[in-house]
Each structure stands twice: as C-alpha cells, then as structure tokens.
Amino acid sequence: xxxxxxxxxxxxxxxxxxxxxxxxxxxxxxxxxxxxxxxxxxxxxxxxxxxxxxxxxxxxxxxxxxxxxxxxxxxxxxxxxxxxxxxxxxxxxxxxxxxxxxxxxxxxxxxxxxxxxxxxxxxxxxxxxxxxxxxxxxxxxxxxxxxxxxxxxxxxxxxxxxxxxxxxxxxxxxxxxxxxxxxxxxxxxxxxxxxxxxxxxxxxxxxxxxxxxxxxxxxxxxxxxxxxxxxxxxxxxxxxxxxxxxxxxxxxxxxxxxxxxxxxxxxxxxxxxxxxxxxxxxxxxxxxxxxxx
Amino acid sequence: xxxxxxxxxxxxxxxxxxxxxxxxxxxxxxxxxxxxxxxxxxxxxxxxxxxxxxxxxxxxxxxxxxxxxxxxxxxxxxxxxxxxxxxxxxxxxxxxxxxxxxxxxxxxxxxxxxxxxxxxxxxxxxxxxxxxxxxxxxxxxxxxxxxxxxxxxxxxxxxxxxxxxxxxxxxxxxxxxxxxxxxxxxxxxxxxxxxxxxxxxxxxxxxxxxxxxxxxxxxxxxxxxxxxxxxxxxxxxxxxxxxxxxxxxxxxxxxxxxxxxxxxxxxxxxxxxxxxxxxxxxxxxxxxxxxxxxxxxxxxxxxxxxxxxxxxxxxxxxxxxxxxxxxxxxxxxxxxxxxxxxxxxxxxxxxxxxxxxxxxxxxxxxxxxxxxxxxxxxxxxxxxxxxxxxxxxxxxxxxxxxxxxxxxxxxxxxxxxxxxxxxxxxxxxxxxxxxx
Numbered sequence: 001x002x003x004x005x006x007x008x009x010x011x012x013x014x015x016x017x018x019x020x021x022x023x024x025x026x027x028x029x030x031x032x033x034x035x036x037x038x039x040x041x042x043x044x045x046x047x048x049x050x051x052x053x054x055x056x057x058x059x060x061x062x063x064x065x066x067x068x069x070x071x072x073x074x075x076x077x078x079x080x081x082x083x084x085x086x087x088x089x090x091x092x093x094x095x096x097x098x099x100x101x102x103x104x105x106x107x108x109x110x111x112x113x114x115x116x117x118x119x120x121x122x123x124x125x126x127x128x129x130x131x132x133x134x135x136x137x138x139x140x141x142x143x144x145x146x147x148x149x150x151x152x153x154x155x156x157x158x159x160x161x162x163x164x165x166x167x168x169x170x171x172x173x174x175x176x177x178x179x180x181x182x183x184x185x186x187x188x189x190x191x192x193x194x195x196x197x198x199x200x201x202x203x204x205x206x207x208x209x210x211x212x213x214x215x216x217x218x219x220x221x222x223x224x225x226x227x228x229x230x231x232x233x234x235x236x237x238x239x240x241x242x243x244x245x246x247x248x249x250x251x252x253x254x255x256x257x258x259x260x261x262x263x264x265x266x267x268x269x270x271x272x273x274x275x276x277x278x279x280x281x282x283x284x285x286x287x288x289x290x291x292x293x
Numbered sequence: 294x295x296x297x298x299x300x301x302x303x304x305x306x307x308x309x310x311x312x313x314x315x316x317x318x319x320x321x322x323x324x325x326x327x328x329x330x331x332x333x334x335x336x337x338x339x340x341x342x343x344x345x346x347x348x349x350x351x352x353x354x355x356x357x358x359x360x361x362x363x364x365x366x367x368x369x370x371x372x373x374x375x376x377x378x379x380x381x382x383x384x385x386x387x388x389x390x391x392x393x394x395x396x397x398x399x400x401x402x403x404x405x406x407x408x409x410x411x412x413x414x415x416x417x418x419x420x421x422x423x424x425x426x427x428x429x430x431x432x433x434x435x436x437x438x439x440x441x442x443x444x445x446x447x448x449x450x451x452x453x454x455x456x457x458x459x460x461x462x463x464x465x466x467x468x469x470x471x472x473x474x475x476x477x478x479x480x481x482x483x484x485x486x487x488x489x490x491x492x493x494x495x496x497x498x499x500x501x502x503x504x505x506x507x508x509x510x511x512x513x514x515x516x517x518x519x520x521x522x523x524x525x526x527x528x529x530x531x532x533x534x535x536x537x538x539x540x541x542x543x544x545x546x547x548x549x550x551x552x553x554x555x556x557x558x559x560x561x562x563x564x565x566x567x568x569x570x571x572x573x574x575x576x577x578x579x580x581x582x583x584x585x586x587x588x589x590x591x592x593x594x595x596x597x598x599x600x601x602x603x604x605x606x607x608x609x610x611x612x613x614x615x616x617x618x619x620x621x622x623x624x625x626x627x628x629x630x631x632x633x634x635x636x637x638x639x640x641x642x643x644x645x646x647x648x649x650x651x652x653x654x655x656x657x658x659x660x661x662x663x664x665x666x667x668x669x670x671x672x673x674x675x676x677x678x679x680x681x682x683x684x685x686x687x688x689x690x691x692x693x694x695x696x697x698x699x700x701x702x703x704x705x706x707x708x709x710x711x712x713x714x715x716x717x718x719x720x721x722x723x724x725x726x727x728x729x
Contacts, residue, residue, distance in 0.1 A: 021379040131370035
C-alpha cells in the first residue's frame with residue numbers, strides 16, 4: 001500500500017513528494033490517500049481510454065460503426081423473434097425501438113464488464129514492470145464502453161425521429177440512470193477483474209453469466225411481464241440492480257414517463273454499497289496482483 | 294539528505310505447488326483440495342535496510358535469485374513489501390524494461406504518449422518533449438509507422454528515448470543499458486552520466502560489474518535475499534568475486550560450478566559409462582564459479598567406464614545466458630582419440646584459454662558420445678555446470694582500455710601481425726594521381 005503525504009518542504013526551495021510504501025493494511029487515511037493518488041493519474045486515464053477506443057477501431061474497416069452495429073443487429077434478431085414468433089406486450093411502442101432502448105444500456109454494461117474483467121490479466125507485462133494505480137485498467141475499459149454507448153445513442157435518436165416518438169423533459173432522467181449503472185458496472189468490474197487474476201474461471205464463465213443475466217433483466221420484454229413470476233422469484237428478480245436501470249431508462253426515454261423510483265432506488269442503493277466495498281477489495285487484491293498474475 | 298530508505302524490508306512470496314503430473318491432482322477434487330493447501334513461503338528479500346543519499350549512485354550486485362530485482366520492484370512499487378517500510382523522497386522513475394506499455398497497432402508517436410503516460414509523464418509534458426524524444430531515438434522517419442513494423446532495435450531505441458526524458462529525482466536502472474547497438478548504448482550511458490552529474494540519485498542493478506564500478510559511488514552485495522556487504526565498488530566487487538566461488542547459486546537457477554551424482558545407479562549414463570561429477574576449475578585445481586577473463590578455465594568431468602572396449606568421446610557445449618550456443622568442443626588428444634578404454638574412473642578436463650570468452654554467465658552441457666557410424670549419446674546433461682566470467686578492466690584483456698559495452702558471443706585475444714611500408718606524402722599522391 002502506498003501513502004503519499006502532501007508535498008513536504010525540504011531544504012529550502014525544492015519541493016518534493018515523500019512517499020512511504022508499507023505492507024498492505026486497512027486504514028481510512030490510506031483509502032483517502034489512494035483516491036488522492038488516483039486523481040494525480042488523470043492524464044494516464046485519459047490517454048489509456050483514448051487508446052482503447054483508438055485500438056478497437058484502428059484496423060476494422062467499419063470503424064466506429066461497430067459501436068452501433070452490435071445493439072442494432074441484436075435488435076433485428078430479437079425483433080424477428082419477439083414481434084413475429086412470440087408476441088410481447090410493449091405498451092404500444094414498436095418492438096424494434098422498444099428492444100433497442102433496452103439493448104443500448106445493456107450492451108454498455110456487458111461490453112464494459114467483459115473487457116474490464118480481463119483488464120488486469122491482459123496487462124501482465126505492464127503490471128509486472130510499471131507502477132500506477134491498477135484500478136485505472138478496468139476503469140478505462142468502462143470509459144471506452146461508455147464512449148461506444150454514446151455513439152450508439154445517435155442511432156437511437158434517428159430511430160426516435162423515424163418512429164415519431166415524442167421527447168419529454170423526463171428524458172433528462174436518463175443521465176442519473178446511466179450514472180447509477182456506471183457506478184454498478186465499475187463495482188462489478190473491480191471485483192471481477194481482481195478475482196480473474198486468481199481464478200481465470202471468471203473470464204470463462206462470464207459470457208454465460210451475462211446471457212442469463214440479460215434474460216433476468218427486462219431488456220427484451222417489459223418489466224410488467226416479470227410480475228407473472230412466483231412471488232419469491234419475483235422479489236429476487238427485483239433485487240437485480242440492472243432491472244431498475246434498464247426499465248427506467250426505457251420508461252423515461254421511450255415512454256416519456258417519470259422513473260419508477262422504487263426499482264431505481266434499489267439499483268442506486270446496491271450500487272452505492274457495492275462500489276466502496278469493491279474498491280476496498282480491489283486495493284487489497286492489488287497488493288498481491290504482481291505476485292500471482 | 295536521504296532520498297531512499299529501506300527499513301527492515303522483507304518480501305514473501307507464496308508458492309502453490311502445481312503437481313500437474315499427478316492425475317489425482319488434475320481431477321476436480323484435486324484442484325479444489327489444492328485451494329485449501331497452505332502455499333509454500335519463499336522470502337525473496339529478507340530484512341533489508343539501506344539508505345541512499347541525494348546525488349549518490351548506489352549499485353546492487355549479486356547472482357540471479359539474490360533478491361536484486363525484487364528490491365527494484367519494491368522500490369518501483371510494483372510489488373508490495375510483506376514487512377518493513379520504504380521511504381522515497383521525490384519523483385522516482387524505473388527503467389526496468391524499456392518499451393513497457395507499447396501497443397503494436399499504434400504508431401510510434403501514439404506510443405510515445407501511451408508509454409510516456411504509463412511511466413508517469415503528463416500529456417502536455419510529452420507534447421513539449423516529443424521532438425526531443427524523436428530526435429534522441431533517431432527514428433524520425435518511422436515515427437508515424439505502427440510499431441509492429443519496427444525492428445526490435447527501433448523498438449528499444451524509442452522505448453529508451455521515452456524513458457531517458459522522464460527527468461525524475463531518483464532513477465532506477467536494471468540492465469537497461471544492454472540494448473541497441475554500440476553507438477546507441479554509449480548514448481544511453483552518456484544520458485545516465487548526465488543525470489548523475491545533474492545530481493540525480495541513482496540505483497543501479499546489474500551483472501555488468503564493470504559498469505557498476507564506473508557508475509556507482511557505493512555498492513551493496515546481496516545473497517539469498519539479504520545484504521551481505523556494503524562499501525566502495527572496488528571492495529564489494531572484489532568480495533563478490535571471492536565469495537561467489539564458495540556459495541555460487543549461479544545465474545542459472547539452481548546450477549552451480551560443481552555438480553555431483555553420488556549415487557551411481559541414478560547418475561546420467563548407461564551400462565557403458567556413467568557421469569559422476571562435472572566442475573569448473575582453475576589452473577590451481579580449485580572449484581570456481583567466477584573467473585577472471587584473463588585466466589584459463591578448466592571444465593572437468595569425472596566419469597566411470599563400466600564396460601571396457603568402447604571408444605568414448607567426452608565433449609561439451611558452451612552456451613551463454615541467452616541460451617545461444619557459443620561453441621562445441623571435444624577431446625581429440627592422441628592418447629584417447631580412437632582408443633577403446635579400459636573400465637575405471639576417468640577425469641577429463643577441457644581448457645578454455647584466458648582472454649577467449651566474454652564477460653557474463655556461461656552454461657555448460659556435458660556429454661559422452663561413441664564414435665560409431667551413428668553417433669550414440671551415452672549421456673547428455675544439458676545443464677551440467679555454470680560459471681561467471683568477469684572482466685576487470687585492467688587494460689590487458691581483449692577490451693584493452695575501452696570500458697564501454699562490446700557485443701559478440703566470444704572475445705578472443707588474437708595474435709595480430711602488421712606489415713609496415715613507408716608511403717609517399719599526401720602531396721606526392723595527388724601528383725601521382727594526376728599523372729596517371
């Protein structure tokens with residue numbers, strides 16, 4: 001663990017930062033210092049995030065179009081299945097845009113989590129050679145996925161114009177909703193990337209988990225459908241933080257209604273509890289990452 | 294003013310045994326059980342304390358596995374200490390491996406930004422120094438080419454160039470000077486000397502005793518995770534050379550200057566001949582792990598011939614630390630060549646002349662073959678012994694008075710002959726040219 005004491009005056013004019021490196025132990029002071037240190041690495045976060053985006057599209061012919069292609073192609077598949085094969089009640093909205101509004105934040109969530117989980121393991125050569133706060137690695141993948149999300153949002157705007165979906169001021173709720181999801185995905189990314197160092201099983205099992213998770217979240221169907229679940233399962237279902245995020249994103253953006261604050265509150269509460277816990281766990285694991293990676 | 298302080302620092306690694314050969318361990322139950330096993334402890338650094346004053350250049354020497362690199366990694370904050378405290382006063386930069394954080398798909402210029410920020414530079418700082426970095430690297434015309442098209446030399450040049458522009462208060466160096474061609478190496482060394490003259494604090498970890506002696510004010514000697522000596526470079530390097538012979542752990546993990554097989558049944562070999570001992574020795578007959586480059590080195594094998602009547606050819610392969618084959622040598626002496634041998638114990642020694650090898654670690658593979666139409670190996674011990682060759686820079690080794698890095702696999706001192714004939718002066722040459 002590292003503690004950086006604010007700049008100390010030494011021998012007159014020269015100002016140097018004194019740093020102490022000690023065995024890992026928990027202290028509030030230590031956590032504050034770690035967070036302060038993270039802010040000093042803002043430039044690295046910037047460069048690395050930019051790098052992630054650039055590398056992803058550098059050698060692909062379609063470039064940034066891929067950010068749109070992913071939710072768009074999923075939208076086509078689900079539209080075919082759920083509006084023709086199995087009818088799904090969408091409160092009157094066309095199914096294509098209904099599912100796209102769900103897939104948009106979901107793609108952000110799953111892309112961020114998939115790439116961030118592998119972030120420590122895929123940077124072995126950096127981690128064993130250079131020091132920087134390791135949480136920067138999963139963080140930059142979340143930022144890159146967020147960038148994709150913003151690109152794909154433009155497609156949503158086009159679809160909303162095409163389907164003549166009226167925009168209300170409730171759409172502004174989308175900002176805090178996405179913020180809640182970002183907090184949640186950050187927490188998950190910190191936990192999974194740290195566990196992945198010890199057990200590569202995480203990376204192997206994650207695609208399966210995400211698949212199941214997507215169907216346990218109202219992405220391709222409305223939340224009201226989930227009410228048909230047996231009561232105990234339904235309670236469990238509502239504890240999924242992604243439920244409040246996806247459902248309310250759709251409510252505010254597509255239906256123009258105000259968010260449903262109970263489910264959003266559950267998401268917020270879980271995210272706010274999880275993030276500090278995830279951060280502490282990550283920093284604890286960080287101390288031994290270079291030893292066992 | 295103290296810039297660096299190690300206060301009773303220890304680093305423990307936990308090693309989990311991987312018994313992949315055992316089918317039981319590979320089963321799911323075996324894997325799960327292993328999670329509960331207590332891992333084995335390994336102390337890479339044990340109770341190390343030292344201080345480095347501002348502007349001082351401290352060298353750390355010792356064999357591989359002595360804990361030098363762990364000290365460096367602890368300082369660079371790459372690994373966390375298990376005990377003790379490290380104090381760092383000022384901005385620290387570690388040149389542990391150049392080109393860290395390069396991405397193949399990005400251009401040289403983009404990689405300067407990427408690698409620079411990973412090493413702790415600010416973006417505007419990189420922009421300011423970009424021109425100088427490109428200039429130093431000497432690859433301006435390729436700077437907008439993806440680095441995957443670079444040669445390894447170009448890669449390293451750009452990497453070092455970024456690192457050389459870090460401008461830290463404290464600099465950690467780990468063998469990084471062994472990169473690029475000779476011209477670039479001297480440029481790097483010059484840069485390090487500049488930093489040193491500029492009053493930077495330097496910590497230098499190297500196998501190159503000559504470089505350590507030239508660069509450092511003070512040297513620590515490490516062995517098995519502990520600091521066993523500290524003092525002036527000449528003193529400590531001398532102690533290293535002498536102590537090394539008796540407690541050589543070798544650059545090659547677990548290999549020493551002598552290897553013995555006490556049990557004849559399990560010794561390498563077959564029913565005809567078995568190897569019992571291999572060692573590196575001096576002319577005086579002492580087993581040694583470190584040799585002065587000017588002295589002959591004897592590589593001796595003791596073997597037992599069990600079945601008489603075979604023609605046996607002892608031979609060696611010599612490798613360097615990069616596992617490159619340096620040369621092959623076999624016994625061609627008339628009294629053993631083509632002669633079938635009676636049963637009994639033999640001791641054969643191959644002599645490498647002084648001023649023949651280069652400084653560094655040498656690894657020896659020991660073999661005995663039979664000279665029949667199909668060459669038969671009686672034994673082939675790939676990693677029999679290892680020893681270090683050191684160049685003391687006294688001016689009478691092949692390097693003469695030059696103290697910089699020299700490439701090559703071997704460095705024999707050859708006999709030179711020169712013929713001299715007096716020629717015309719420059720003016721006469723011109724005249725001659727005109728008349729022709």
